[in-house]
Amino acid sequence: MSPDALLVVFAGLLGLLVGSFSNVLIWRLPRGENVAFPPSHCPHCDHRLGVRDLVPLLSWLSLGGKCRYCRAPIKARYPVVEALTGLGYALIAALFPVLTYGWGTLGLMVLFTILLVSSAIDLDTYTIPDELTLPGVALGLLFAAVAQAGNNPVLVSFPGAVQGALLGAGLLVTINNVGAWVLRRFRERSWPELPIGYQQISLGLLAGAWLGPWWGAGVGLLSALVNALARRVVRVPEWLTLGGLLLSLLLGSAGYGPGLLEMLRGALAAAGAVALACGVYWWLHWRRHREDDGAAEDDQADAQAMGFGDVKLAAVIGAFLGWERLLLTLVVAVFAGALVGVVQLAMKSENRIKFGPFLALGALVALFWGGQIIAAYKGMLGL
Incomplete structure (x- = not known):
């Protein structure tokens, strides 16, 4: 043997x-x-x-x-x-031999475990614990850095892992923000989070479109600092941030500013950075107050205030697999979710499955067969 x-x-x-x-x-x-x-x-x-x-x-x-x-x-x-x-x-060891890829192969095994455990918990409780996703993002970046240092990255370099994590979180949280705004018929959120929440993410979106991902994230975090110092929410209206983002993308498509694709990349990455900062803040806040006898009197003690487990799971997937396989993950997840939804509708089933398991399924498809699928797609486009 x-x-x-x-x-x-x-x-x-x-x-x-x-x-x-x-x-x-x-x-x-x-x-x-x-x-x-x-x-x-x-x-x-x-x-x-x-x-x-x-x-x-x-x-x-x-x-x-x-x-x-x-x-x-x-x-x-x-x-x-x-x-x-x-x-x-x-299967991972067969497709990505340990003797060739070393720590990178071990990283993919860690990703597999995170996906499986997250899916099982999501099916049971309709939540994905931060204890899995936030350390998972850090592990994805760590494995990418170690593999790159050894000159044998498996799927993505360290800069690619950073970009994948930010775009993964940014894309899903942007869909959430814009979708919620439309469903509210463009009314403002009744209870914005203090000091950091969806308002700061939306501000990061707008700023990132024009200033790039890191300056955009800085603007969003600066808004959170202003809230903390003021000890109240200093509102940034969504008609300005989300409406301004849509207007900015229209201008970008017409040739103004950095260009449509660059603006979109900067906006999503900035939103992803702020979203992950939100996730870390609310996770630590919840852990601190979970054992506090007076937590019931703290209207910010509920960890679900900034839950969005799917957003953080997408960041994990992007950190391990990179942005191209992340996009494939989302396509597979949406298609699988729609297919299951149609079947449930036909069977008149009221059981609902959260998006996390579909994300995990898409990530596994992207991991095991993503290279061939992406190569075939680029071949069709002549790239």
Whole structure:
């Protein structure tokens, strides 16, 4: 057996073990529990699980899908997650050999785990924990930097990872902002966030279109600083920011300013930077107040005030895969979501699936087959 084939087998075994830990994350993260302590135990009888209860796949099969101690049923999701992770890791190791790409291959395995765990939690709770997405963005940038330093980037360089993360977050949050504005019939938000929120993201959009991503992000964050110093929301009306963005893009398409594509790139990247800053602020704020007895009196203590888990998940995908595969991810996600929606409508089903699992599906398609799809598309365009 060749070294690469042997590493594929080892990757599959590693995936089984990581899949077992992924089940811990799926159960504990939404509940705010420590992922390391206490040790694994049955959620029904609370009996601590032994080594023979924790062998991936085999323990569930040997126990007939029931707890050894109380005979309560164990969800089939546990072996499914373990098997999917094992297969996913093996496929990644086969397509991106460890001996060739080194740390980059490990980074793609981390991305696979984030996508799988996020999807499972989103299906259960309709949320995607910040504990997965925000560190996930940082890990994507870190793996890209390490791989580039070793002269063997897998899919994207470090600058490409930064651009992918910002455009991923920026594109989804822009759709959210503009869509919400239209649905409100162009009325202002009743309860803007203090000190940083959607108003600052919209301001970053407008400023980024004319000043570029970093100056645009700076303008949005400066607005947040003004709010913090004033201890109140200093309103920036959306007719000015979002309306100004649409007008700016019209001017850009007519040849004014930096040009349409450059303005769009600057606006989305600036909005993405501000959105990620919002995400970090509200995550830390929520963690600080979650254990505060007086949190109920704090009208800003609700972490969901700046949730948008899909936005942060898109940033993770962009950081690992780059902007081209990110766009493919979104196309696949929208198509898959629309297809499932049509099927549910035909079946008159009221079950709703959040966008996170569709994003994960699109990211996997982009990861495993994105190179061929993008090359074929460019060939059609003669690029």
